[in-house]
Amino acid sequence: MLEIGPIFRALMRNKVGAVLIAIQIAITMTIIVNSVFMIVERNEKMQRQSGLDEANTFHISSVGFGEGFNPRSTVEADLAQLRALPGVVDAIQINALPISGGGWSMGLQTEPGAEHDGTGVAVYMVDEHGINALDVEVIAGENFAPSDIRWRASRSPTWPNKVILTKAMVEKLFPDSPWADAVGKTVYINDNDPMIISGIIDKLQAPWVGWDNVENAMLSPERMEFTATRYLIRTQPGQRDRLMPEVEEMLASSNKQRVIRGMRTVEEDRERSYRGDSAMIKILTTVMVILTIVTALGIVGLASFSVNRRRKQIGTRRALGASQGAILRYFMLENFLISSVGVVLGAGLTIGLNILLVNTFEMNPMNWYYIPIGMLVLWLVGQVAVYGPARRAAGIAPATATRTV
């Protein structure tokens, strides 16, 4: 028969240790549940797809120098060489790279005029090979034709008259109509410059992984006549690492009036961009593990102390008819009651801390099911921690009742 009433009343008469453990459990639960929520959120953020064929894509920069350096002919020659390389799926000149941390952004609006607010969008300037090199899919409309591609001079304020947008961007610009209907519609850049949506792509992330509009991206049909430029190369599966030094060597040797540098894989870009999130996950995980161990040790300590202090009492209970199982249950139940107070208090504190985090750091509110899962975990930690001392208590001989020392 469960002894909830007597155990609870006994705890109430001798509550300092139990209350301290309950508070420890509550604090542990508060920190663990909020940490797990943050870890899951960060992990989900890190798992988002950029849209690129990340495992098989790298990029490299070219910086020209000297009066004889011709950006346009260099780009044309470089792209021809790169695309002809065995193992290369496609290559493009591009102004910025998804999830790399640095790039261009503009505002697009559906009505012309400075009085209208634009929706932020990452700008990728690419030619007709962009779709293939970036490994994105045109899900409505069409890709750029070679004739759509223009050359952009440095500091040029004008924009082409066509644009390809991500589906996410289209849904933000035209929330009230089906996204596929946006093909052929006009959007405005720089307040008044019209661009006709010629195609919609499935997915392409912006360079800034922490940006609220990270899914908003546009492809502008242009090549850049800049001294410093960047190439994105997509290779066949498994060819990337072999091709990287080959490409570097080829570009460096093909034109002596420029410097080749900054060669990195997209996977490295991802690692760099999410380094902070990754570190946060490691720190939170470490804190959670340490806290759980400290709390478990606290429970073991209290239970062990309690068993040692009550040896005679346990012997007496055994003498009065308690089996070893009954003594084991007694201590498990006692811990369950202490843990219950702790997790109920912890549930309140967890919600409180989450509200504080939401208000202070603009985090998302925690899903409700984290609370009962956290309670279950802490209950389980308590039961596992108390099992050893409870087993020792159950092993106390009934004859202890008649011993005077």
Add this chain to the structure above:
Amino acid sequence: MLVMNDIKKVFRTDLVETHALRDFNLQVDEGDFVAVTGPSGSGKTTFLNIAGLLETFEGGQYLLDGQDVSQLNDKARSQLRNEKIGFIFQSFNLIPDLDLFDNVDVPLRYRGFNAAERKRRIESALEMVGLANRMKHLPAQLSGGQQQRVAIARALAGEPRFLLADEPTGNLDTKMAHSVMELLKEINQAGTTIVMVTHDPSLARDAKRNIYVRDGKVSELHSVGQELPDAANA
């Protein structure tokens, strides 16, 4: 009721072997009130522990209420202890964090009685020892004599057939000891068999039978009225 034939109990450490009981023979009949005396270390408490199923033994046979207890597992021994034996300890062994009601309730819960039955038995037992009005008091709020009365109530609440008392007056002054002894006699007269270990020859004389234990054996049996050896000096 209680039959022990050639019981042996040896305590072993790495260095020594101590024969606490050797060829210990005893029979206690239903309704008896047996006082067990003997010098310190003679084996009185070991006998009591074995009789109360608090300890196992190496050899011999022990029949409790006709049942051979030597092969019982812990659960069966606990159940038998709970149902047939009541314990009274020298230090009362009340649980300090529980009030009198909950203290008397301890063995009844292990028995599996429902709440109403437990309440009836607890109130009746505390009434019998004159402490029904102190049910919500803690043991520390009672005198030694009162605490031993609570212990007796706890032992009797389950209506055991057999009461084992280990120096029940050892921690009480003379007046309290006399009061407790009178209560034990009343309980015995009501039909409960009692085996009491004591150092005090004057208390032993109040029992129906006296057993003198020396070196782990029953060395002398006395009927009421015979002169007992002084246990402390034996």
